[in-house]
Amino acid sequence: MQVSLQALKAFESAARHGSFKAAAHELSLTPTAISHHVQNLESRLNVSLFHRKVRKIELTEAGKKLALAATSGFRTIAMAIDEIKFSGNNILISTTTALASMRLIPAIEEYMRLHPGVLIDVSTGESFDNYPNTLPIRFGSTESVKTSDILKHEKFDAFGTPSYLDFSSKADRFKIISTRWKNRKLPPAPVHAWLEMNGIEQSKVEYVTYDQELIGIQEALLGKALVFCSTTLTAPLITAGIFHSFNSKPVDTEFCFYCPDKEKYDTRTHEAFLLWLEKLL
Structure with missing residues (x-):
């Protein structure tokens, strides 16, 4: 069953605040618009989501169940957006001490000047652990590295x-x-x-x-x-x-020198950095 995302958002906000007026303020809508969205959602689901009383609303059992899921879902989406936004503007590089010292660190200032707003952090060491949200640049043998990963x-x-x-x-x-x-x-x-x-x-x-x-x-x-x-x-x-x-x-x-599973680093920032790095090396 398809439901309006806007209606679901209006319901979630009203449920969280316990008020159509507060939800309207949060979403920059009118209380009437919030009420209309909730009524459409109730009609679509064929169930009451709120007990409407004088100057207040209370969730029904069905409303409580949906509110819990909706709040969790929107929070998960918000966290994912924040994470993607962070990774899109930050490059966390893990590489060998030699490559960092001799080539990367001396050139990073120029890269950041050409790409204002991008922050770069470099960690060194020869560990082959690929940590989440880290761009690994490794030294290895072409015999054991995918051709598409080679820089x-x-x-x-x-x-x-x-x-x-x-x-x-x-x-x-x-x-x-x-x-x-x-x-x-x-x-x-x-x-x-x-x-x-x-x-x-x-x-x-x-x-x-x-x-x-x-x-x-x-x-x-x-x-x-x-x-x-x-x-x-x-x-x-x-x-x-x-x-x-x-x-x-x-x-x-x-x-x-290679980037393990290079194709998965597909943000525009990562792609631009890898292209720059290939030219640098």
């Missing part, structure tokens, strides 16, 4: 300061730092494939790994080693002239 395929290369690059070109041995992933399901960083592709003898390299990409980048910034890592992470340092590549060719990898 960026990764290449790896060696980078360092000009002074260390000069040293490594003359030294018998030089140091390369890379990452030992906390996620043991990921393949190792393809340093050996990179060495072979660039014709570098493994005997010339002291190879060290840490479980955080930022450690290797920091050591390279201090001029202590080269860092073998994602070209995505080091792009701003290359642009700024702080890092140079090892005069080598980057190696393709099976790594990627």
Whole structure:
């Protein structure tokens, strides 16, 4: 059975306030209009919803049952609208420490300037838990990620300061730092494939790994080693002239940055942010 939503809203307000006049004030209608809506609803349901007395109304048993359901239903709708409105104007991002530090956080101010009214919060860590209302940006293997979820395929290369690059070109041995992933399901960083592709003898390299990409980048910034890592992470340092590549060719990898179940993040704000992020990376 179809009933008028406006009539149901008028009834719910009158039932909650115990007054047609108060309901009229809440809904910006006249008491006569509220009464008319309620009468139409009663006619449609073929039941009395109120006992009408002098200067007051009381719910019938049927009215009490409908009022309870209507109030609960409208409250649920209001909560859903608030939640959608919040998620539509707020982006809660969960991602790796390295991506947040090297790429996202430095660029977020510019994004918010271009999108006034949008608030962005970034939480870091390598946990793969996808919390509700959070946009997860992960680092993983293309072998286990849906193609439609991939934001960026990764290449790896060696980078360092000009002074260390000069040293490594003359030294018998030089140091390369890379990452030992906390996620043991990921393949190792393809340093050996990179060495072979660039014709570098493994005997010339002291190879060290840490479980955080930022450690290797920091050591390279201090001029202590080269860092073998994602070209995505080091792009701003290359642009700024702080890092140079090892005069080598980057190696393709099976790594990627991705958003799990990307299609479910379908608010306009999320879609605009993901499009911006793909261009950024």
